[in-house]
Amino acid sequence: MKVVVIGGGASGLIAAITLKEMGTDVTLIERNPKLGRKILATGNGRCNFMNVDATEYQYNHPYFVKPVFEQMSPEKTLHYFENLGITARIEDLGKTYPFSEQASSIVDVLVFEIERLGVHVIFDAKVVDLKKNQDFEITLENGEVLHADKVILATGGKAMPRSGSDGLGYTLAESFGHTLTTLFPALTKLELNSPHLKQMDGVKIQGTVELLHYGNTLQVEQGDVLFTKYGISGPTILQISRKANELLSQDQEAEIKVILVEHLDRRELSKRFQVLEHKTAYFSLIGLVHKKLILPLLSDANIHPESLLKDVPKPQMNRLIHLLYDWRFKVTGSKDFDDAQVTAGGINIQDVNPQTLESKLVAGLFFCGEILDIDGICGGYNLQWAWSSGYVAAKFASRK
Ligand SMILES: Cc1cc2nc3c(=O)[nH]c(=O)nc-3n(C[C@H](O)[C@H](O)[C@H](O)COP(=O)(O)OP(=O)(O)OC[C@H]3O[C@@H](n4cnc5c(N)ncnc54)[C@H](O)[C@@H]3O)c2cc1C
Numbered sequence: 001m002k003v004v005v006i007g008g009g010a011s012g013l014i015a016a017i018t019l020k021e022m023g024t025d026v027t028l029i030e031r032n033p034k035l036g037r038k039i040l041a042t043g044n045g046r047c048n049f050m051n052v053d054a055t056e057y058q059y060n061h062p063y064f065v066k067p068v069f070e071q072m073s074p075e076k077t078l079h080y081f082e083n084l085g086i087t088a089r090i091e092d093l094g095k096t097y098p099f100s101e102q103a104s105s106i107v108d109v110l111v112f113e114i115e116r117l118g119v120h121v122i123f124d125a126k127v128v129d130l131k132k133n134q135d136f137e138i139t140l141e142n143g144e145v146l147h148a149d150k151v152i153l154a155t156g157g158k159a160m161p162r163s164g165s166d167g168l169g170y171t172l173a174e175s176f177g178h179t180l181t182t183l184f185p186a187l188t189k190l191e192l193n194s195p196h197l198k199q200m201d202g203v204k205i206q207g208t209v210e211l212l213h214y215g216n217t218l219q220v221e222q223g224d225v226l227f228t229k230y231g232i233s234g235p236t237i238l239q240i241s242r243k244a245n246e247l248l249s250q251d252q253e254a255e256i257k258v259i260l261v262e263h264l265d266r267r268e269l270s271k272r273f274q275v276l277e278h279k280t281a282y283f284s285l286i287g288l289v290h291k292k293l294i295l296p297l298l299s300d301a302n303i304h305p306e307s308l309l310k311d312v313p314k315p316q317m318n319r320l321i322h323l324l325y326d327w328r329f330k331v332t333g334s335k336d337f338d339d340a341q342v343t344a345g346g347i348n349i350q351d352v353n354p355q356t357l358e359s360k361l362v363a364g365l366f367f368c369g370e371i372l373d374i375d376g377i378c379g380g381y382n383l384q385w386a387w388s389s390g391y392v393a394a395k396f397a398s399r400k
Helices: 010-021 038-045 062-071 074-084 103-117 168-174 235-249 266-275 281-285 291-300 314-325 381-397
Strands: 002-006 025-029 088-090 095-098 120-122 127-132 136-140 145-148 150-153 184-186 190-193 204-213 216-227 231-233 255-259 327-334 342-344 365-367
Touching: 002 010, 002 136, 002 145, 002 381, 010 025, 010 103, 010 381, 025 145, 038 103, 062 381, 074 088, 074 103, 074 381, 095 103, 127 168, 136 150, 150 168, 150 381, 184 235, 190 235, 204 235, 216 235, 231 235, 231 327, 235 255, 235 327, 235 342, 266 314, 281 291, 291 314, 365 381
Parallel strands: 002 025, 002 150, 025 120, 150 365
Antiparallel strands: 088 095, 127 136, 136 145, 184 342, 190 231, 190 327, 204 216, 204 255, 216 231, 255 327
């Protein structure tokens, strides 16, 4: 029996290794001249390669993820990589990195394994067509046709298309009748509607941000927030971006609320302003918030920066205090797939068996990784899904 794995990224690499270990004749096809290109860019070059606490995927289909993790849990993944030579460094919230802090370590050990086992790899080979007659016919861009009894589609999603995952895999699956759920970029930067963005560009604060939907809080994140000339970024925003973009894709309203002085008691703040009442409004905010935020805040509170604090009418003063705890910005969009870490949406999992990851429409066709309608939060959840699902797809594809 011959199995072809299309895509030499995270999920395809583990799938090809697993198949070969199980004694299957496997060919791995990758359009790039090298394997695992996207992995090199992960975790800011450190590769947050898994998450020891990853069991729940809050965004989509917990019932689909569960049987996959029962077969290849985070614990098993950790041992798998330890056996390959990766000593893990586990950080906050279960985020797991190679001790070397180099994403290339993950690629190195996987490629070493591919070579050690003698997996047949075809590089620089873009699959442009996939059919099934007697067996699978896999057509490459150069016109060459390969045959296989089973195929694993591990072509990724649409995020970071320059790494090779440009969504072509979806087209291959659609040619068999598989459907896609709505695709949108996730774990990305958000664009905001504010006249002050240029002024605030580059300001990084430690704060709390909330995602609001018609005034109701949907998600709260704490940590670094970065204002940019187009909107807002930072780890907190990446986490929020998934839900924000989902709302926008449904033409719903999404707002970001920034809390600048969360741990400051309102009475203490009022006292501060009383003490400074003979100073200007501008001066009264120095030492409290980043200087580049002072003029935007005063503008939104409708306070002239040179007004003495004692002369600022009460409603404006109340508005300023309110803004320090609740500064809202309308989300107008996000950066596109070029900047996103993951694709939300993908192959509709209704047509895929969650135990085996085999297509319910075409016998012998398997899926793994980001191509499926599964995506996780920042923190190693997406690579964890790639390893676990790649392993499971291979386990069942190797069965006669
Ligand atoms: C900048 C960035 C940082 C990230 N950081 C993290 C992180 O720290 N932790 C984490 O868990 N996740 C992270 N992710 C997400 C994670 O990298 C992906 O979810 C994961 O790589 C998906 O694995 P995959 O195997 O499904 O797809 P990919 O890794 O995208 O691999 C797909 C492969 O298929 C090949 N291919 C595609 N189409 C064809 C075709 N037609 N013919 C032949 N070959 C084809 C591509 O060239 C590619 O090599 C990050 C993503 C990005 C973009």
